[in-house]
Amino acid sequence: MSRPKKVILWFRQDLRLHDNEALTQALEQGDELIPVYIFDERVFMGKTRDFGLPKTDKFRAQFIIEAVQDLRESFQQRGSNLIVRVGKPEEILFELAQKYNTSWIFCNRERTDEEEKVQDTLEERLWSIGQEIRYSRGKMLYYTADLPFPVTHTPDVFTHFRKEVEKYVRIRPALPTPGDVKPSKDNIEIGEMPTIADFGHESIDFEPRAAIQFKGGETAAIQRLEHYLWETDAVADYFNTRNELLGEDYSTKFSPWLAQGCISPKLIYHEVERYQIKRTKNKSTYWVIFELLWRDFFRLMAKKNGKTIFQKGGPKGEIDPKWRNDVRLFNIWKEGKTGVPFIDANMREIAATGFMSNRGRQNVASFLVKDLHVNWQMGAEYFESILIDYDPASNWGNWNYVAGIGNDPRENRYFNILSQAKRYDGQGEYVKHWLPELENIPREKVHRLDTLSFDEQSSFGVKLGAQYPKSMINMGKWAK
Numbered sequence: 001m002s003r004p005k006k007v008i009l010w011f012r013q014d015l016r017l018h019d020n021e022a023l024t025q026a027l028e029q030g031d032e033l034i035p036v037y038i039f040d041e042r043v044f045m046g047k048t049r050d051f052g053l054p055k056t057d058k059f060r061a062q063f064i065i066e067a068v069q070d071l072r073e074s075f076q077q078r079g080s081n082l083i084v085r086v087g088k089p090e091e092i093l094f095e096l097a098q099k100y101n102t103s104w105i106f107c108n109r110e111r112t113d114e115e116e117k118v119q120d121t122l123e124e125r126l127w128s129i130g131q132e133i134r135y136s137r138g139k140m141l142y143y144t145a146d147l148p149f150p151v152t153h154t155p156d157v158f159t160h161f162r163k164e165v166e167k168y169v170r171i172r173p174a175l176p177t178p179g180d181v182k183p184s185k186d187n188i189e190i191g192e193m194p195t196i197a198d199f200g201h202e203s204i205d206f207e208p209r210a211a212i213q214f215k216g217g218e219t220a221a222i223q224r225l226e227h228y229l230w231e232t233d234a235v236a237d238y239f240n241t242r243n244e245l246l247g248e249d250y251s252t253k254f255s256p257w258l259a260q261g262c263i264s265p266k267l268i269y270h271e272v273e274r275y276q277i278k279r280t281k282n283k284s285t286y287w288v289i290f291e292l293l294w295r296d297f298f299r300l301m302a303k304k305n306g307k308t309i310f311q312k313g314g315p316k317g318e319i320d321p322k323w324r325n326d327v328r329l330f331n332i333w334k335e336g337k338t339g340v341p342f343i344d345a346n347m348r349e350i351a352a353t354g355f356m357s358n359r360g361r362q363n364v365a366s367f368l369v370k371d372l373h374v375n376w377q378m379g380a381e382y383f384e385s386i387l388i389d390y391d392p393a394s395n396w397g398n399w400n401y402v403a404g405i406g407n408d409p410r411e412n413r414y415f416n417i418l419s420q421a422k423r424y425d426g427q428g429e430y431v432k433h434w435l436p437e438l439e440n441i442p443r444e445k446v447h448r449l450d451t452l453s454f455d456e457q458s459s460f461g462v463k464l465g466a467q468y469p470k471s472m473i474n475m476g477k478w479a480k
């Protein structure tokens with residue numbers, strides 16, 4: 001009798017059992033499955049590439065720990081277990097493969113630079129013992145094989161991309177959640193779950209002002225989907241609420257779960273389809289899918305443009321001579337002390353929670369790059385560090401866009417921060433939520449603190465330059 005085929009299933013940003021292609025293929029081709037997650041020490045304890053920020057700050061670290069724990073429990077419920085380690089995946093997986101004499105390692109392929117290096121190094125080592133990696137795909141709504149163009153010819157303009165895929169491609173069904181996960185018979189030390197303290201972080205204080213209390217894992221992701229669609233019908237109003245800034249349901253908040261693969265975009269797509277049949281079909285329900293297309297678009301741009309998305313000149317290769325690595329300006333921005341309330345409120349939100357709305361992200365990014373003329377890579381690295389939903393392709397792609405160095409031929413977009421603040425926070429509720437020192441300022445003045453007289457400052461209890469900073473730029477330029 002031939003010996004059973006043992007396979008390792010390496011989880012990365014695909015922390016789920018449903019619609020998991022690598023899992024499905026591992027189960028098809030293996031007789032015994034060893035599921036593994038490795039907290040890569042370079043990712044959890046290292047620094048960002050150029051500006052030395054923590055590579056994974058505490059919010060995302062905590063979220064991932066929760067997601068891995070949830071995955072472990074799902075395997076335990078099926079009589080298996082998730083092996084957890086901290087270290088370098090290419091070393092640990094190689095040792096496991098050698099020790100347990102496995103046949104292959106299955107994983108969903110990653111497509112950005114650092115992730116590719118790890119998988120390539122592992123693959124070369126595996127060849128030396130006659131094993132190999134079997135790759136699947138697990139990130140996108142679309143399969144690259146189904147696209148009506150090769151990846152290298154992906155249209156650079158989002159609208160062109162969207163129109164082509166919507167016209168020609170059907171979204172494949174989500175793969176089912178397996179009941180039997182073919183537990184391994186080897187007695188493998190399962191490994192203790194780390195805590196954020198192991199990665200050098202202080203504990204996270206409960207933040208009552210947060211839009212939402214995120215919890216990592218497939219279970220919480222599916223609950224959020226249920227909540228946003230079936231329990232609240234919030235999805236049927238998404239188009240009208242998506243630019244709001246306060247509260248749990250103005251947007252889906254799917255992003256952290258999508259980034260870690262706790263939920264598959266295909267599952268979301270088909271659930272929205274089902275909702276459209278059973279409840280309502282309108283512009284809002286379509287728009288959630290529209291936004292998911294942006295996510296695919298940036299992933300394809302990352303594949304097409306490779307390393308250039310991380311470089312100062314971006315895919316276009318154009319460096320604005322005004323961009324400086326100005327640490328002082330960068331720190332003022334990062335700490336939310338610019339004296340521009342709409343910017344500061346957003347920056348304090350992200351620092352306190354790891355999350356910021358899309359409207360906020362566009363404004364703070366534009367302000368850093370177009371008003372302060374700071375090198376956009378500093379902003380992108382800060383987001384990489386702090387965001388709970390950090391995704392390499394979406395983050396760097398969006399920053400490329402804001403900096404005007406993506407391949408998108410549209411004119412450089414500039415955000416007039418004052419108009420944006422008045423339009424999206426007309427009552428000043430958002431800025432007061434995150435900047436309580438501005439609480440007594442009337443709504444019509446809260447976005448124009450630079451126009452307050454000394455008398456007004458004392459009657460509102462805010463002395464500019466003391467309780468709240470003076471604006472670091474001339475806000476009058478936005479009022480013209």
Ligand SMILES: Cc1cc2nc3c(=O)[nH]c(=O)nc-3n(C[C@H](O)[C@H](O)[C@H](O)COP(=O)(O)OP(=O)(O)OC[C@H]3O[C@@H](n4cnc5c(N)ncnc54)[C@H](O)[C@@H]3O)c2cc1C
Binds near residue numbers: 253259387398
């Ligand atoms: C400078 C900048 C950096 C960003 N960095 C990230 C990042 O690291 N990770 C990330 O997931 N998103 C990023 N975004 C995109 C967007 O801001 C977030 O996806 C969104 O705010 C998450 O909230 P939500 O899930 O409620 O989004 P919703 O508005 O409910 O949208 C639904 C989903 O569509 C996708 N989506 C929506 N807008 C975009 C977009 N512009 N680009 C790519 N996908 C999108 C997301 O997966 C999102 O979860 C960035 C945007 C900017 C301007």
